[in-house]
Structure formats: C-alpha cells, structure tokens
Amino acid sequence: MPLVPMRQILDEAAKAGYGVGAFNVNNMEQIQAIMQAAHDTQSPVIIQASRGALKYSKMIYLRNLIQAAVEEFPEIPVSMHLDHGNSLDSCKKAIELDFTSVMIDGSLAEDGKTPNTYEANVAITKAVVTMAHPLGVTVEGELGCLGGIEDGHGAGLSVDEVNAHLTDPGQAEQFVADTGVDALAVAIGTSHGAYKGARKDPVTGKIMPPKLAMERIHQIHERMPNCHMVMHGSSSVPQELVDIINQYGGKMPDTAGVTLDNIQDGIKHGVRKVNVDTDSRLAMTGAVRKVFVETPGKFDPRDWLGPAREAAYKVYIERMKAFGQAGHARDYKPMTLDDMKKVYAKA
Ligand code: G3H
Numbered sequence: 073m074p075l076v077p078m079r080q081i082l083d084e085a086a087k088a089g090y091g092v093g094a095f096n097v098n099n100m101e102q103i104q105a106i107m108q109a110a111h112d113t114q115s116p117v118i119i120q121a122s123r124g125a126l127k128y129s130k131m132i133y134l135r136n137l138i139q140a141a142v143e144e145f146p147e148i149p150v151s152m153h154l155d156h157g158n159s160l161d162s163c164k165k166a167i168e169l170d171f172t173s174v175m176i177d178g179s180l181a182e183d184g185k186t187p188n189t190y191e192a193n194v195a196i197t198k199a200v201v202t203m204a205h206p207l208g209v210t211v212e213g214e215l216g217c218l219g220g221i222e223d224g225h226g227a228g229l230s231v232d233e234v235n236a237h238l239t240d241p242g243q244a245e246q247f248v249a250d251t252g253v254d255a256l257a258v259a260i261g262t263s264h265g266a267y268k269g270a271r272k273d274p275v276t277g278k279i280m281p282p283k284l285a286m287e288r289i290h291q292i293h294e295r296m297p298n299c300h301m302v303m304h305g306s307s308s309v310p311q312e313l314v315d316i317i318n319q320y321g322g323k324m325p326d327t328a329g330v331t332l333d334n335i336q337d338g339i340k341h342g343v344r345k346v347n348v349d350t351d352s353r354l355a356m357t358g359a360v361r362k363v364f365v366e367t368p369g370k371f372d373p374r375d376w377l378g379p380a381r382e383a384a385y386k387v388y389i390e391r392m393k394a395f396g397q398a399g400h401a402r403d404y405k406p407m408t409l410d411d412m413k414k415v416y417a418k419a
C-alpha cells in the first residue's frame with residue numbers, strides 16, 4: 073500500500089468516532105515499534121517527523137525507513153507527516169520527499185519561537201494549503217500557542233502565558249474558513265515535552281496533570297462538527313516510565329502529563345489526531361538505562377536498542393487501544409495522493 077494522505081485517515085476516524093496517534097520518529101527502532109504495534113492492533117497510523125528529526129537523520133534516511141515500514145506492512149494505512157513545519161520551504165521540502173501530509177505551524181513566526189499575529193498565521197497557512205492541495209497533500213494548521221520548548225521549537229511560554237494564548241473558538245472558525253486547512257491544532261493548555269504543568273496537589277505536594285481548557289474543544293466542535301482537531305503535547309508522562317529512568321540513575325524531577333481521560337474526552341468532541349513523542353522517549357531512555365545499569369559489560373548497541381524498541385512498542389500499543397484506532401486498519405480502501413488531488417479539485 074502506498075502512503076495515504078492524512079486527510080483520509082482523519083475523515084475515516086471522524087466517521088467511526090476514534091482518534092489516531094501521531095507518533096514522532098527519529099530512528100529505525102521507533103518506526104519499527106510503531107509499525108509492529110499498528111500491525112498487532114490493526115491500526116491506521118500517522119508517523120511524523122519534526123524538522124529536528126529530519127535534520128538529525130539527514131532527511132532521506134527517515135523517509136526511506138518509513139517507506140520500508142509501508143512495504144513491510146502493506147495492509148496498514150500510514151500517513152507520513154511533517155510535524156511543526158515553520159515555512160513554505162520546509163513544507164515544500166517534505167512534500168518533495170513524498171510526505172503525504174504537512175503541518176505549517178503559523179502560530180509561531182519562522183523562528184519557531186515568537187507568537188505570530190492572526191493575519192501572519194493565515195497568510196503562511198493559506199500559502200501552504202495553496203501549494204499542497206493541488207498535489208493531494210494534507211495540511212494541518214495551528215491556532216493559539218502551546219507551552220514549553222522542545223529542541224529549540226516553541227515560544228517557551230509559562231503556564232500563565234499559555235493560558236493567555238489558548239485557541240479562541242470564534243477565531244478558530246474564521247481560521248479554518250480563511251485557510252482551508254484539513255486539520256486544526258488547538259491550544260488548550262498543553263505543552264510539549266516532559267514538564268507540562270506546575271500545579272501541585274495540596275495534600276501530597278506532587279505535580280498534578282495540567283488543567284486543560286477542554287471546553288474550548290467542545291465549543292469548537294459545536295461550531296464546526298466536521299473540523300478535525302489535533303491535540304499536541306499529548307504525552308501522558310506515565311509515572312512508571314519516569315520511575316524506571318530514575319531507578320537506573322536518571323534525575324527527572326516530579327512531573328505529570330495529559331490524562332487519557334482528557335484525550336478521550338477530546339476524541340468524543342472532534343479530536344482526530346493525538347500527538348505523542350515524549351512517552352516513547354521516556355520508555356526508550358528507561359530501557360536503555362536499565363540495560364546499562366544491570367549489565368554494564370554490554371557493548372553491542374543491539375543489546376540496548378532492542379529493549380528500547382520493545383519499551384516503545386508497549387507505549388504505542390497502549391495508546392492505539394486508548395485512542396480507539398485499534399481494529400480500524402482494514403475499514404477502508406486507502407486513497408493515493410492522485411485520488412486526493414481530485415477531491416481537492418472538486419471542492
Ligand atoms: O513538537 C515537538 C516534538 O516533540 C518534536 O520534538 O523537535 O525535539 O524532534 P523535536
């Protein structure tokens with residue numbers, strides 16, 4: 073099966089009422105773990121690469137690894153998506169590499185740090201849609217800003233600042249009409265990375281999961297029932313994964329992620345794409361630390377990359393089941409970019 077335009081994966085998810093995990097990759101082990109999990113749960117899946125991931129892997133390696141995954145599991149619908157594109161050029165390069173979907177993150181300026189004006193966001197997002205749709209490529213846009221900073225990307229907003237940059241439902245409706253995006257990333261108080269909030273439980277003193285503005289998702293869904301929303305920063309940062317890291321010499325401070333309850337509530341109200349990166353990073357790091365501490369004599373990379381792959385696989389399986397995509401791989405006949413071109417040309 074060729075790579076599928078993400079729009080079809082999201083349309084089908086909307087029809088059946090489930091969410092689809094969009095998992096970030098940087099290397100072969102993550103791609104293999106995602107695909108094995110997708111095969112074992114029969115899930116359609118979105119594999120995404122950030123600009124940092126493409127730079128790290130020198131672009132062509134990740135692309136060819138994802139192509140290999142598609143060849144190995146031809147029955148699984150897979151979309152290859154650019155995460156947080158920052159310019160027309162970064163989206164163009166991804167499309168030239170055969171990505172079937174791109175995100176243009178116009179919520180921030182091209183520096184990936186400075187919050188953009190609404191007008192500048194519309195202008196760049198519309199330009200990407202104008203370039204991508206005639207090629208059958210899906211476009212995700214973002215309105216409002218997330219917290220945190222990952223690999224130089226992000227405004228580095230504090231919790232208070234994040235709350236001042238939440239997506240406005242009225243403006244969201246305008247944004248979708250102004251740009252023609254296929255999917256809308258919303259800011260509801262999530263942050264990228266492992267440290268998503270500072271609220272402490274008054275009794276235990278432990279960090280609590282971030283308080284998300286779920287009502288914004290409900291309101292956007294009411295206004296635009298057919299809009300596919302995207303939740304970024306959706307790692308759950310499971311305590312058991314942080315514990316493994318710290319048990320084997322890590323020094324991660326107390327933290328908490330987005331609850332599965334919040335994600336499932338989002339999915340009930342129009343969230344179709346759920347971005348998860350950090351959880352696989354945590355799982356892999358814990359597994360590697362464990363090998364190094366328990367068997368310090370080992371020096372074959374396969375002895376620690378293998379367990380890292382297995383640990384990530386477990387995370388993906390859990391997420392695929394929790395988001396509801398499990399069991400839906402064979403629901404539909406996958407479309408090609410050529411099929412999708414015709415759909416956009418008619419619209
Ligand atoms: O959006 C952020 C993702 O977690 C990607 O992170 O830029 O470090 O690859 P990265």
Ligand code: 13P
Pocket residue numbers: 096155156263264265266303304305306307308347348349350351
């Ligand atoms: P996490 O850092 O919560 O995994 O979020 C990843 C993400 O949103 C990628 O775009």
Ligand code: ZN
Pocket residue numbers: 156264304305347
């Ligand atoms: Zn993101």
